[in-house]
Amino acid sequence: xxxxxxxxxxxxxxxxxxxxxxxxxxxxxxxxxxxxxxxxxxxxxxxxxxxxxxxxxxxxxxxxxxxxxxxxxxxxxxxxxxxxxxxxxxxxxxxxxxxxxxxxxxxxxxxxxxxxxxxxxxxxxxxxxxxxxxxxxxxxxxxxxxxxxxxxxxxxxxxxxxxxxxxxxxxxxxxxxxxxxxxxxxxxxxxxxxxxxxxxxxxxxxxxxxxxxxxxxxxxxxxxxxxxxxxxxxxxxxxxxxxxxxx
Amino acid sequence: xxxxxxxxxxxxxxxxxxxxxxxxxxxxxxxxxxxxxxxxxxxxxxxxxxxxxxxxxxxxxxxxxxxxxxxxxxxxxxxxxxxxxxxxxxxxxxxxxxxxxxxxxxxxxxxxxxxxxxxxxxxxxxxxxxxxxxxxxxxxxxxxxxxxxxxxxxxxxxxxxxxxxxxxxxxxxxxxxxxxxxxxxxxxxxxxxxxxxxxxxxxxxxxxxxxxxxxxxxxxxxxxxxxxxxx
Numbered sequence: 001x002x003x004x005x006x007x008x009x010x011x012x013x014x015x016x017x018x019x020x021x022x023x024x025x026x027x028x029x030x031x032x033x034x035x036x037x038x039x040x041x042x043x044x045x046x047x048x049x050x051x052x053x054x055x056x057x058x059x060x061x062x063x064x065x066x067x068x069x070x071x072x073x074x075x076x077x078x079x080x081x082x083x084x085x086x087x088x089x090x091x092x093x094x095x096x097x098x099x100x101x102x103x104x105x106x107x108x109x110x111x112x113x114x115x116x117x118x119x120x121x122x123x124x125x126x127x128x129x130x131x132x133x134x135x136x137x138x139x140x141x142x143x144x145x146x147x148x149x150x151x152x153x154x155x156x157x158x159x160x161x162x163x164x165x166x167x168x169x170x171x172x173x174x175x176x177x178x179x180x181x182x183x184x185x186x187x188x189x190x191x192x193x194x195x196x197x198x199x200x201x202x203x204x205x206x207x208x209x210x211x212x213x214x215x216x217x218x219x220x221x222x223x224x225x226x227x228x229x230x231x232x233x234x235x236x237x238x239x240x241x242x243x244x245x246x247x
Numbered sequence: 248x249x250x251x252x253x254x255x256x257x258x259x260x261x262x263x264x265x266x267x268x269x270x271x272x273x274x275x276x277x278x279x280x281x282x283x284x285x286x287x288x289x290x291x292x293x294x295x296x297x298x299x300x301x302x303x304x305x306x307x308x309x310x311x312x313x314x315x316x317x318x319x320x321x322x323x324x325x326x327x328x329x330x331x332x333x334x335x336x337x338x339x340x341x342x343x344x345x346x347x348x349x350x351x352x353x354x355x356x357x358x359x360x361x362x363x364x365x366x367x368x369x370x371x372x373x374x375x376x377x378x379x380x381x382x383x384x385x386x387x388x389x390x391x392x393x394x395x396x397x398x399x400x401x402x403x404x405x406x407x408x409x410x411x412x413x414x415x416x417x418x419x420x421x422x423x424x425x426x427x428x429x430x431x432x433x434x435x436x437x438x439x440x441x442x443x444x445x446x447x448x449x450x451x452x453x454x455x456x457x458x459x460x461x462x463x464x465x466x467x468x469x470x471x472x473x474x475x476x477x478x
Contacts, residue, residue, distance in 0.1 A: 098338035102270050
């Protein structure tokens with residue numbers, strides 16, 4: 001299934017194009033006229049205070065939520081025209097595991113593999129369990145796993161179809177050191193393989209370390225953006241806080 | 248490769264739901280227990296003399312379909328509780344499958360569970376209310392299947408609505424029973440005819456109504472499930 005991907009993502013065409021994207025809940029605009037391009041094959045950290053609209057933006061990008069207005073294009077294709085093709089290209093890691101507690105770990109991954117139409121879902125499920133160091137728990141129900149193990153299985157679920165674009169929503173929250181280490185390694189592998197990664201996080205040092213670029217949101221708007229290389233996390237946090245207070 | 252096809256996706260989802268039910272037996276055991284209690288209560292409410300005097304054709308249809316309707320609500324609610332526990336409905340919506348296939352898969356697993364329930368409940372009603380099920384097995388099976396099909400479809404669609412707004416059985420019952428009333432009236436009329444020993448052709452109009460509602464509920468479900476489950 002790895003052969004389905006282009007060996008080198010197109011460096012010119014943005015993986016994600018967002019234009020005047022808004023989502024309102026009643027009178028409140030959770031995301032307000034956001035326009036941004038995210039280049040193919042880079043990792044982007046999305047920062048902002050609570051209620052800034054980061055998770056809503058991520059849910060809009062992943063098609064879990066419909067926009068009130070605006071356009072989203074993934075690899076040049078819009079959700080309106082090619083919903084299934086785009087969903088095949090994206091994976092989502094959330095603080096919700098999206099797993100079935102009563103199904104064994106292997107059956108969980110196999111189910112999602114079948115749903116994505118993989119030719120050999122069982123083999124792929126076994127590979128991912130091995131990668132996430134969960135092979136010994138393959139036949140145990142997902143509900144019996146610890147929080148860290150559940151998150152590792154959830155990562156495996158999101159990568160079962162080897163997506164080109166991966167969205168992560170606060171992936172490190174509540175993880176034990178081992179699970180956090182596995183997740184860092186996974187994100188590192190995704191970056192090595194030039195997958196496009198968009199990660200919402202409150203952990204500024206880790207977010208800057210694991211990204212090539214950062215975006216800053218506040219009150220539903222994209223207020224700043226830049227490159228992550230050479231950023232001092234403490235100084236960044238000062239600026240980040242100042243913007244939050246000022247806006 | 249853009250994900251599983253319509254029928255394959257529906258089958259995969261139904262197999263997953265049935266696999267969870269097989270492992271936990273939470274939904275089906277609750278439905279069977281509920282049905283058993285209702286049948287026992289009704290069998291005590293009507294003593295044997297009354298049952299013989301009125302005949303099973305007067306009593307059984309109403310009791311049987313009331314039991315199945317309320318037991319169905321338990322199953323439909325459980326069907327979406329499984330998805331709500333870890334927000335796995337979102338993962339289903341993120342998958343490259345038609346939303347109609349998700350409806351079809353959920354409906355199919357609910358239909359199979361209702362049919363399994365009926366395999367227990369219908370013979371029990373024959374024992375409690377003294378009628379010869381084997382003599383009417385074929386027409387009874389046709390009537391039960393046709394009406395259960397529609398019930399499973401609308402129960403699945405409205406179960407999704409109730410789950411979406413965070414309400415359980417109370418909202419589902421409020422929505423389901425008025426919408427499916429014509430189906431239940433047809434079910435009672437057809438079951439009554441079968442228990443009276445009449446040919447199915449004598450209730451062909453009611454059977455056509457049942458088939459019509461089955462198709463209507465199927466198309467409504469396939470076309471609207473997307474708007475019910477998406478935010």
